[in-house]
Amino acid sequence: MTVLIAGGGIGGLTAALSLHAVGIEARVVESVREIRPLGVGINLLPHSVRELIELGLGDELAAIGVATAENVYADRFGNEIYTEPRGIAQGYKWPQYSVHRGRLQTMLFDAVRERLGPDAVRTGVRLTDFTDTGDAVRAELSDRGTGRTETVEASALIGADGIHSVVRAKLHPGEGPLRYSGIRMWRGVTETEPFLTGRSMVIVREGGVEIIAYPISPRHVNWVCLVRMSEPGPLVEEEAGWNRPGRLEDLLPYYRDWNLGYLDVPALLSGSDVLLEYPMADREPLSSWGRGRVTLLGDAAHPMWPVGANGASQSVLDARTLAAELARAADVPAGLAAYEAVRVEATANVVLANRNMNKAAEKARLARRDFGRITDTYRRETGAEVHVLNERASLTPGG
Ligand SMILES: Cc1cc2nc3c(=O)[nH]c(=O)nc-3n(C[C@H](O)[C@H](O)[C@H](O)COP(=O)(O)OP(=O)(O)OC[C@H]3O[C@@H](n4cnc5c(N)ncnc54)[C@H](O)[C@@H]3O)c2cc1C
Numbered sequence: 467m468t469v470l471i472a473g474g475g476i477g478g479l480t481a482a483l484s485l486h487a488v489g490i491e492a493r494v495v496e497s498v499r500e501i502r503p504l505g506v507g508i509n510l511l512p513h514s515v516r517e518l519i520e521l522g523l524g525d526e527l528a529a530i531g532v533a534t535a536e537n538v539y540a541d542r543f544g545n546e547i548y549t550e551p552r553g554i555a556q557g558y559k560w561p562q563y564s565v566h567r568g569r570l571q572t573m574l575f576d577a578v579r580e581r582l583g584p585d586a587v588r589t590g591v592r593l594t595d596f597t598d599t600g601d602a603v604r605a606e607l608s609d610r611g612t613g614r615t616e617t618v619e620a621s622a623l624i625g626a627d628g629i630h631s632v633v634r635a636k637l638h639p640g641e642g643p644l645r646y647s648g649i650r651m652w653r654g655v656t657e658t659e660p661f662l663t664g665r666s667m668v669i670v671r672e673g674g675v676e677i678i679a680y681p682i683s684p685r686h687v688n689w690v691c692l693v694r695m696s697e698p699g700p701l702v703e704e705e706a707g708w709n710r711p712g713r714l715e716d717l718l719p720y721y722r723d724w725n726l727g728y729l730d731v732p733a734l735l736s737g738s739d740v741l742l743e744y745p746m747a748d749r750e751p752l753s754s755w756g757r758g759r760v761t762l763l764g765d766a767a768h769p770m771w772p773v774g775a776n777g778a779s780q781s782v783l784d785a786r787t788l789a790a791e792l793a794r795a796a797d798v799p800a801g802l803a804a805y806e807a808v809r810v811e812a813t814a815n816v817v818l819a820n821r822n823m824n825k826a827a828e829k830a831r832l833a834r835r836d837f838g839r840i841t842d843t844y845r846r847e848t849g850a851e852v853h854v855l856n857e858r859a860s861l862t863p864g865g
């Protein structure tokens with residue numbers, strides 16, 4: 467069996483490693499010509515860290531990530547409203563890591579090449595189309611450098627090709643544009659002194675304006691600013707791109723007098739070398755992702771608002787489940803169907819929980835009990851409660 471994975475992001479690369487771990491051959495095609503450390507900070511919640519540790523990547527992850535110790539909800543003067551321990555301190559058996567997205571992707575890329583071979587990931591190659599012939603999948607590939615096209619055959623095709631998935635568009639034609647949340651995000655990373663514990667995430671919100679800041683190294687603080695611009699609706703005026711540059715002058719007016727004492731917000735925003743802008747968007751959850759020998763994974767399957775810090779984590783869980791189900795299935799279509807049976811509803815719950823949490827947080831008064839209730843509800847809705855996760859069986863077959 468050879469599985470072709472379209473997309474070498476966090477989800478696609480973890481899928482390749484997971485398939486390899488259960489003895490299934492995997493190949494990745496990635497449309498960018500070179501895997502460069504793009505993006506800014508990202509979080510891996512304990513449920514995904516567990517999976518990466520089981521893949522033998524625990525030491526590498528600990529070396530590039532900061533084990534987040536607490537979430538501190540504060541007002542814009544730095545007065546603490548509510549503090550919640552995170553990761554191990556919260557009772558999980560596994561840490562939560564804050565990490566540079568690009569470093570995480572590069573770490574996974576290196577592991578794939580080391581374990582599956584130097585040719586396991588073909589960069590600069592874009593999947594453009596596919597046909598499921600019943601016995602195999604014929605995938606159309608296009609080389610971005612030479613323009614050359616080719617057809618390759620695989621036992622299964624996994625669309626891990628992100629929010630603008632070609633595989634999803636073919637499986638679900640006529641879905642229309644992404645759904646805009648009405649919230650604009652700006653992201654950056656600033657070289658600065660650590661604040662609070664050096665492993666604290668601080669979250670400050672005043673109505674429709676919010677900032678989340680956390681360290682991704684002893685010298686770098688990642689920040690995300692979220693500003694409500696309108697009510698949710700179709701994303702019509704532009705395309706969402708994770709790597710689109712933003713402008714400081716659009717952002718600074720919202721945060722002019724925000725000073726937490728330990729964090730001068732305008733200085734933090736002004737000090738970043740990179741400033742990215744993204745119209746926070748998702749899609750209505752699907753009731754099934756693929757059919758036959760083709761399915762979806764990660765953002766292609768369930769684009770979600772990044773408010774629950776769950777996008778990368780859910781793609782890791784998809785990848786692990788996919789490999790486990792393919793390894794124990796009688797044939798490929800049965801394995802993919804079993805994978806979807808586990809993951810479609812679980813990830814739909816996360817998409818909806820992210821929306822619910824954001825709505826509740828926007829309405830919350832600045833009261834301790836509000837934040838406690840909101841985060842408890844989120845964990846319940848996404849199945850991430852401490853005892854549930856600690857007692858859940860391993861996804862590794864035989865593990
Ligand atoms: C450049 C970039 C920066 C990001 N930055 C952040 C961030 O700062 N914070 C955050 O929370 N999330 C960020 N994300 C999103 C985050 O990585 C995902 O939500 C999460 O990791 C799930 O990953 P994924 O593998 O499903 O999708 P993605 O990470 O989007 O990966 C999809 C991959 O598929 C490739 N691809 C797309 N179409 C094709 C095709 N037709 N053929 C072959 N390959 C294809 C893309 O180049 C990409 O590498 C970023 C994504 C990207 C691509």
